[in-house]
Amino acid sequence: MLELKNITKRFGKRIILDNVNLSLEDGKILCVVGQSGAGKTTLLRCVSGLEKPDSGQILVDGKQIDPVSTKNEDSVIGVVFQEFQLFPHLKVLENIMLAPELVLKKSKAEARKQALVLLEKLSLADKADLYPYQLSGGQKQRLAIARALAMKPKILCYDEPTSALDPALRDAVKDLLLGLKSEGMSQIVVTHDMEFAQQIADKILKVEALKK
CATH class of the missing domain: 3.40.50.300 (P-loop containing nucleotide triphosphate hydrolases)
Structure with missing residues (x-):
């Protein structure tokens, strides 16, 4: 609470x-x-x-x-910002993997596995290798939510x-x-x-x- x-x-x-x-x-x-x-x-x-x-x-x-x-x-506490604040130079999958690897010290394999599960859950599985600029507004928002969820x-x-x-x-x-x-x-x-x-x-x- x-x-x-x-x-x-x-x-x-x-x-x-x-x-x-x-x-x-x-x-x-x-x-x-x-x-x-x-x-x-x-x-x-x-x-x-x-x-x-x-x-x-x-x-x-x-x-x-x-x-x-x-x-x-x-x-x-996680935050999904209005402007999403995605990393434009990283692919969709990499955007989700970055913080768990750097902050939670997860292995690349573990971070990747979790990221793929989140992408599937948020109907972005086919977007893993795209860059943020290639996504629609709704897809960017789901990516921002997936990135926040990755920090549990x-x-x-x-x-x-x-x-x-x-x-x-x-x-x-x-x-x-x-x-x-x-x-x-x-x-x-x-x-x-x-x-x-x-x-x-x-x-x-x-x-x-x-x-x-």
Whole structure:
């Protein structure tokens, strides 16, 4: 279970997050919904360790963690970025293998085996030897999810996973997230799309921009 207690984050004199409290049970989906500038992505970055909160606590299974200083091999939280942040010079298979080899110290054979399983699971098995630029937007997103899953996180976070996707791809993302939920994956989804959130969420957190 993930818990956030009194998370506050400022940029200069502007308060972006003001004593945010939330909890996420194992195997559930939390959607954080709000307009641009409401602090959705900042909250995600604090949870994932990309930003350090000014105050508050982050707990996993009752134990306080500091995602910023947590070693990668001990990290329980994975992130799928809106822009995917794939390595353009690496093939699809290599994108997935890189972190398990470098961070988790897996052998090349072990990392490859796991990567192939993930590609099959996400319907990308025939794309293993392609480069990211040869993939569609939906395929890039699935690759980004496969790369995050390769680190075996306990909680997976997404920043605007349906942004700029057509309805068919939007439904595919919904099915993928619900499929991961059925396997016990806890997920946090930052989105401005309330309809999408209502289709997948066990819990919805609405955030609003604080008055300056």
